[in-house]
């Protein structure tokens with residue numbers, strides 16, 4: 001059975017696409033799936049850093065597309081998970097070095113050998129976005145619970161629908177339960193009401209994400225991290241399991257409301 | 267009288283379909299010439315095409331992946347999404363599918379236009395989808411939306427605007443100066459509402475949404491509950 005191409009994108013930059021790509025990939029791979037990550041953020045690559053594979057890059061996506069190397073040669077195998085691979089982006093070129101058609105053809109090839117092809121998209125709505133979206137079977141839109149990020153997510157969801165790639169699903173990243181409780185942050189329900197799409201998961205604000213990104217070890221492999229658990233749950237949902245939102249993902253929901261009712265809360 | 271065709275330069279026709287545009291390229295001449303004619307037609311109206319969804323009908327031409335992919339990329343640079351390629355050629359259909367494009371228009375083509383059965387009624391555009399941030403609908407007649415209009419979306423109509431859903435974006439009715447135009451919605455909470463040259467920003471929501479109609483009264487835009495009178 002050919003694999004699934006999942007594109008991870010956002011309207012606003014810096015909301016956690018690269019973090020989500022690396023962690024969902026690691027979580028899927030640790031459940032035995034064959035996974036390849038494709039960094040489509042040409043000129044601003046950093047998926048290799050988050051995965052801790054930077055020093056192993058010889059060839060990149062543009063080398064493959066321009067025929068300077070074979071696909072195999074550009075694939076870097078992860079040092080912890082033998083069935084996780086990365087195709088890095090070129091750092092010294094710009095987005096026009098690759099076309100949407102190149103991406104479709106490349107993914108058609110990768111689909112034959114891998115269960116999942118995860119594409120880390122650049123932010124925005126230009127060529128880089130169209131490159132990342134063209135081969136997608138499924139699209140995951142990442143946003144933070146902020147009004148401006150949600151507005152940009154809405155825009156991107158519309159463009160995904162226009163490309164007949166919808167319906168996209170949502171990953172709400174960096175939710176801070178304490179801020180939601182104080183009424184100073186949009187909660188998951190608010191965001192879903194604004195965007196009217198399905199939710200794949202909520203990842204809490206968690207400093208272990210930053211620490212492990214700097215170390216090149218995805219937090220999804222850390223059994224003690226709350227964000228790691230959230231990413232593992234997202235991977236299970238992608239595999240078709242019915243995993244309920246965990247209490248801390250569901251902030252602003254029932255548990256907090258009960259807490260408030262009983263005067264606990266903080 | 268039809269003029270005899272002196273050259274075999276491919277002809278390009280553009281028409282609006284239910285959601286987007288259908289561009290038809292006839293069978294004359296080489297594909298490269300057809301592509302050039304197409305880009306010329308679009309380049310001359312770049313403003314109009316910006317952000318458009320386009321379906322392409324290439325008749326019987328067999329297109330290779332490289333040709334179709336190139337066209338899609340070129341159109342993409344104009345901000346145009348090529349989402350479907352329609353053709354009688356099985357080769358072209360296969361190519362379109364391999365590039366992840368549709369080979370049929372999502373809904374059956376509308377029946378050929380015949381004279382309207384009833385003389386009453388005016389030209390309106392029906393939009394049956396959610397309008398998301400960044401989308402803009404502009405139409406000289408009335409605009410009817412079945413769906414929600416999100417913040418950041420904009421509707422500009424020469425006539426009235428009717429939203430069967432929640433209106434939270436920007437709505438401009440009577441854009442050509444018609445002060446008798448109205449804006450109605452099941453939940454009228456626009457970011458900004460304009461009728462002809464008059465502007466109203468949203469008053470804070472009071473409780474439960476109910477159908478409302480906005481119009482110009484004594485030079486001011488006012489919203490009133492819609493009671494069907």
Ligand SMILES: Nc1ncnc2c1ncn2[C@@H]1O[C@H](COP(=O)(O)OP(=O)(O)OP(=O)(O)O)[C@@H](O)[C@H]1O
Pocket residue numbers: 010012013014015016017018019020041121122123173174175203204205206207209210213227
């Ligand atoms: N759940 C989280 N908790 C805390 N920090 C996070 C979380 N998710 C992401 N971050 C941090 O936010 C920053 C931006 O994340 P990331 O690079 O994944 O975003 P991006 O969407 O890929 O950005 P760009 O648009 O520049 O590609 C990083 O420093 C990352 O470690």
Ligand SMILES: [Mg+2]
Pocket residue numbers: 017018019041046120121
């Ligand atoms: Mg990134």
